[in-house]
Amino acid sequence: MESNPTSHVILGMLGLGPMSGYEIKQFVDGSTRFFWAASYGQIYPELRRLAEAGLIEADAPQGGRRRTVYKLTPTGAEALREWLATPAQTQEMRDESLLKVFFSGFAGPDATALALDRKREYHLETAERLRAIEADAKQGADPQDATYTALRFGIAFNDFVADWCEREAAAQREPRSEKERAA
Amino acid sequence: MESNPTSHVILGMLGLGPMSGYEIKQFVDGSTRFFWAASYGQIYPELRRLAEAGLIEADAPQGGRRRTVYKLTPTGAEALREWLATPAQTQEMRDESLLKVFFSGFAGPDATALALDRKREYHLETAERLRAIEADAKQGADPQDATYTALRFGIAFNDFVADWCEREAAAQREPRSEKERAA
DNA sequence: CGATTCATGTAACTTGTTACATGATTAG
DNA sequence: CTAATCATGTAACAAGTTACATGAATCG
Numbered sequence: 001m002e003s004n005p006t007s008h009v010i011l012g013m014l015g016l017g018p019m020s021g022y023e024i025k026q027f028v029d030g031s032t033r034f035f036w037a038a039s040y041g042q043i044y045p046e047l048r049r050l051a052e053a054g055l056i057e058a059d060a061p062q063g064g065r066r067r068t069v070y071k072l073t074p075t076g077a078e079a080l081r082e083w084l085a086t087p088a089q090t091q092e093m094r095d096e097s098l099l100k101v102f103f104s105g106f107a108g109p110d111a112t113a114l115a116l117d118r119k120r121e122y123h124l125e126t127a128e129r130l131r132a133i134e135a136d137a138k139q140g141a142d143p144q145d146a147t148y149t150a151l152r153f154g155i156a157f158n159d160f161v162a163d164w165c166e167r168e169a170a171a172q173r174e175p176r177s178e179k180e181r182a183a
Numbered sequence: 184m185e186s187n188p189t190s191h192v193i194l195g196m197l198g199l200g201p202m203s204g205y206e207i208k209q210f211v212d213g214s215t216r217f218f219w220a221a222s223y224g225q226i227y228p229e230l231r232r233l234a235e236a237g238l239i240e241a242d243a244p245q246g247g248r249r250r251t252v253y254k255l256t257p258t259g260a261e262a263l264r265e266w267l268a269t270p271a272q273t274q275e276m277r278d279e280s281l282l283k284v285f286f287s288g289f290a291g292p293d294a295t296a297l298a299l300d301r302k303r304e305y306h307l308e309t310a311e312r313l314r315a316i317e318a319d320a321k322q323g324a325d326p327q328d329a330t331y332t333a334l335r336f337g338i339a340f341n342d343f344v345a346d347w348c349e350r351e352a353a354a355q356r357e358p359r360s361e362k363e364r365a366a
Numbered sequence: 367c368g369a370t371t372c373a374t375g376t377a378a379c380t381t382g383t384t385a386c387a388t389g390a391t392t393a394g
Numbered sequence: 395c396t397a398a399t400c401a402t403g404t405a406a407c408a409a410g411t412t413a414c415a416t417g418a419a420t421c422g
Contacts, residue, residue: 004381005279012286022401032285035278039383044403066390067401077289084290087301088279095218096188096271102215102333103195106260107267112329118270144355146295150285153347160343164336172327187409205373222411227375248419250373 003079005090006042007050011072011080016147018059018071021047030133031147034126034154055079097122113172120165127158186262188273189225190233194255194263199330201242201254204230213316214330217309217337238262280305296355303348310341 009032013024021043028038047070050056055076059069072080097119104111134151142148192215196207204226211221230253233239238259242252255263280302287294317334324331 005277006381008279009282012282012289015286015289020401021403032282035276035281037275037382040401040403041384041405042382080286081290084283084287084294084298088283088305090277090279091305092220092275092277093218094188094273094275096191096273098218098333098336099192099195099215100267100271101336102330103198103263104267105329106195106198107264109327111267112327112332115267115329116332122271122274144292144295146288146298147285149295149299149351149355150281153281153284153351156347157344161340164339168332168336172332189409203373204375220410223373223375224377224412225410248372249417 003083004046006038006046007055008080008083009036009038010043010046010050011055011076011083014056014070014072014076015080018069020067020069022067023069031151034130035150050076113169116165116169116172120162120169123158123162123165127155127162130154130158186266187229189221189229190238191263191266192219192221193226193229193233194238194259194266197239197253197255197259198263201252203250203252205250206252214334217313218333233259296352299348299352299355303345303352306341306345306348310338310345313337313341 009028010024013019013027016027019027021040024043025038025040028036032038047056047068051058051070054073056070057073059071097115101112101115101119104115130151134155137148137151192211193207196202196210199210202210204223207226208221208223211219215221230239230251234241234253237256239253240256242254280298284295284298284302287298313334317338320331320334326332
């Protein structure tokens with residue numbers, strides 16, 4: 001069984017409890033989305049593959065709707081534990097706002113501060129959205145619960161970046177360096 | 184001309200000065216790599232497309248080696264300015280180390296702190312690598328130069344995450360909550 | 367002169383998104 | 395009854411990586 005990135009998210013989600021593909025997608029969108037997304041186009045085919053490989057199996061469907069709830073098999077639980085014990089490999093960012101900061105010099109000396117302002121705005125909004133999720137999750141949440149920890153990371157991270165952008169934009173707006181002032 | 188993410192990196196790089204595909208790759212690897220990567224498989228075909236669309240053109244090749252140095256045309260410069268003036272859209276992360284933190288509860292109560300330790304280590308190493316690049320770039324660098332600003336962002340960001348992981352791992356190792364202590 | 371680096375390029379593959387199709391169930 | 399939501403799925407596409415092929419120039 002070839003393992004791919006998406007398979008680990010699915011195994012992890014089923015490690016939290018039995019779920020259908022639809023529920024996995026909802027859960028991802030409300031939690032790992034900001035650092036690891038997944039779409040139906042990945043989830044459903046991957047569920048099938050994992051079931052064929054014997055890592056997960058269809059649980060008895062509950063409720064009136066036709067749906068397939070999956071759960072981990074012992075093999076799947078083992079695979080999840082193994083993956084968790086392995087050092088992480090994928091560490092990627094694609095941050096267009098930072099790319100614009102990087103190249104902003106081309107649009108003149110004031111453009112950098114503006115690019116930083118825009119980046120800041122994005123992170124403020126994201127932090128706010130995450131705080132809304134946190135407020136929902138807060139009731140009875142154990143602060144040491146790992147999923148909650150990841151959420152707090154998202155908030156802290158976005159707050160930090162917003163602050164950094166603010167400070168840096170201010171520095172960019174300060175009077176130019178001695179060399180330039182002398183000129 | 185359909186614009187795609189890679190085309191903007193190339194236009195931006197050529198905005199810094201005429202470059203060959205090979206040089207673009209080197210430059211990316213030494214700068215935007217940690218927030219926006221690019222491979223030869225993207226760069227060379229895209230250079231051809233941009234040249235056909237008239238946004239860039241082959242400059243007179245300098246030096247003994249056979250190579251093609253590209254530069255922006257006025258149209259390309261305009262396209263770059265336009266892109267810079269537009270709000271950023273792509274904002275993605277794929278952070279496997281955080282995913283492991285998120286799911287770590289499955290591997291027992293101690294696993295979260297360990298996952299945080301590992302994540303911390305990664306960011307310490309990255310910060311160190313970026314500092315090495317900074318040390319190289321430092322001679323005569325204008326602190327308000329935008330490319331330098333992005334580099335400092337990378338360092339600050341990785342330092343922050345490393346610290347956050349340290350604090351959070353410590354909190355995870357503290358005695359459990361009242362509820363559990365009472366039990 | 368042999369190894370390394372410079373330099374360009376492509377084919378096969380992996381990964382992921384978007385948009386659509388389908389239909390059942392539930393809420394108002 | 396009809397609109398929204400639940401639920402599963404796929405096809406077409408977009409994006410990006412890896413690995414390889416090729417050959418010239420340079421360095422020791």
